[in-house]
Amino acid sequence: MPLRPSDEEKELRTTVAQIVGKFGHEYYQAKAATGEPMAELWEQLGRGGYLGISIPEEYGGGGAGLTELAIVLEELSAGGCPELAMVLSQGIAGSVLPRHGTEDQKRRYLPGIASGEEKFVFALTEPDAGSNSHNVSTWAKRDGDDWIVRGTKYYISGVDHCDHFLLVARTGTDEVTGRGRLTLFVVDDPDTRGLSRQLISTALGAPERQFTMFFDDVRLPAEAVVGEVDNGLSALFDGLNPERVLSAVICLGVGRYAINKAVGYVNERNVWGVPVGTYQGVQHPLAEAAIELTGAAAMVWRAAAEFDAGLSAGETANMAKFLASRAGYKALDTAIQMHGGNGMSHEYGLADLWGIVRLQQVAPVSTQMVLNHIAQHTLGLPRSY
Numbered sequence: 001m002p003l004r005p006s007d008e009e010k011e012l013r014t015t016v017a018q019i020v021g022k023f024g025h026e027y028y029q030a031k032a033a034t035g036e037p038m039a040e041l042w043e044q045l046g047r048g049g050y051l052g053i054s055i056p057e058e059y060g061g062g063g064a065g066l067t068e069l070a071i072v073l074e075e076l077s078a079g080g081c082p083e084l085a086m087v088l089s090q091g092i093a094g095s096v097l098p099r100h101g102t103e104d105q106k107r108r109y110l111p112g113i114a115s116g117e118e119k120f121v122f123a124l125t126e127p128d129a130g131s132n133s134h135n136v137s138t139w140a141k142r143d144g145d146d147w148i149v150r151g152t153k154y155y156i157s158g159v160d161h162c163d164h165f166l167l168v169a170r171t172g173t174d175e176v177t178g179r180g181r182l183t184l185f186v187v188d189d190p191d192t193r194g195l196s197r198q199l200i201s202t203a204l205g206a207p208e209r210q211f212t213m214f215f216d217d218v219r220l221p222a223e224a225v226v227g228e229v230d231n232g233l234s235a236l237f238d239g240l241n242p243e244r245v246l247s248a249v250i251c252l253g254v255g256r257y258a259i260n261k262a263v264g265y266v267n268e269r270n271v272w273g274v275p276v277g278t279y280q281g282v283q284h285p286l287a288e289a290a291i292e293l294t295g296a297a298a299m300v301w302r303a304a305a306e307f308d309a310g311l312s313a314g315e316t317a318n319m320a321k322f323l324a325s326r327a328g329y330k331a332l333d334t335a336i337q338m339h340g341g342n343g344m345s346h347e348y349g350l351a352d353l354w355g356i357v358r359l360q361q362v363a364p365v366s367t368q369m370v371l372n373h374i375a376q377h378t379l380g381l382p383r384s385y
Contacts, residue, residue: 001305016075019044025080025349031207037161038207042116052114056098059110065308066242070249077253082356084208085158087246089113092239093120093166100227100235118163123153131369134179140169149218158208159190172230181230185220194218204355241307243364244317248300251328254357255293258335262286266338289331296323315378322370325360332357
């Protein structure tokens with residue numbers, strides 16, 4: 001990890017910031033209000049090669065790593081346009097398929113992910129499973145060479161905007177532990193026969209809406225399996241650590257956006273003859289938020305570097321997500337406070353980002369599950385759940 005950003009990183013950040021700057025936070029607000037994807041921004045990023053920056057070159061990508069992809073998403077978020085779709089499509093599918101997909105799957109899906117012309121989402125969570133992935137009850141049973149899927153998935157983001165999705169289903173049960181044996185599938189068509197969805201009404205202000213998905217004897221071909229049958233978790237975790245890092249950079253970027261907005265505001269706001277930014281009661285909370293955001297960023301880039309080096313990044317990715325989700329939330333909350341009543345106004349573009357930042361303490365893994373992981377795997381304490 002270099003102490004200073006390279007010229008390439010500076011150029012990448014500048015270019016992406018210029019692209020998102022053409023749209024601004026008002027564009028994000030408009031799309032979030034209607035539940036439409038940020039299609040115009042997405043298309044510009046795709047044409048410039050920024051959506052495929054971490055996809056292998058032989059499949060139409062830039063051949064870089066998670067670090068570069070995270071830089072792109074951070075700059076989008078710092079420009080007021082956090083993009084959850086990138087976490088799912090480029091982050092999860094774009095990490096799992098190069099490592100565990102067949103050659104046919106790689107050639108079929110990766111070029112579309114790289115260009116942005118085809119978008120993936122991810123279906124894991126269930127009403128009665130939550131963080132316990134081993135308790136997934138959506139079943140996939142063999143029917144000749146095919147698989148038949150029946151069950152329910154819950155809080156699936158953006159499935160109304162996707163072309164394909166990765167599905168985690170139970171294909172067996174371990175006789176000793178009773179845990180589910182899981183398999184990962186590609187579902188080519190979110191509107192395939194037997195598959196339906198229902199919108200979940202939430203307070204999350206984002207273009208990606210949440211759905212319950214119902215699988216009623218959905219038929220999948222044998223070639224839909226990603227990785228090994230009954231061993232889907234090994235493939236899955238190669239997507240979950242990037243997901244945690246990208247979740248963290250959304251918080252870093254929104255935190256930067258919020259602090260910049262607050263600094264500009266308090267330097268202009270004059271109530272008692274001088275800008276309110278003159279007072280320590282304003283300066284200290286902003287300075288504290290900036291310090292915590294910078295500290296979280298150090299762990300985020302360490303986690304990304306470890307993943308790119310082929311190391312096991314589970315510990316650092318979880319720590320990064322924990323620190324950044326709290327630091328980003330604090331930065332946004334502090335910026336809202338510094339704006340007074342204006343902090344709640346859509347005109348100032350802060351309060352509408354509360355949902356997407358607060359979400360990162362719940363998903364893709366809750367703060368409490370991160371603490372469980374660190375207690376058990378880093379500190380060597382007994383498993384507590």
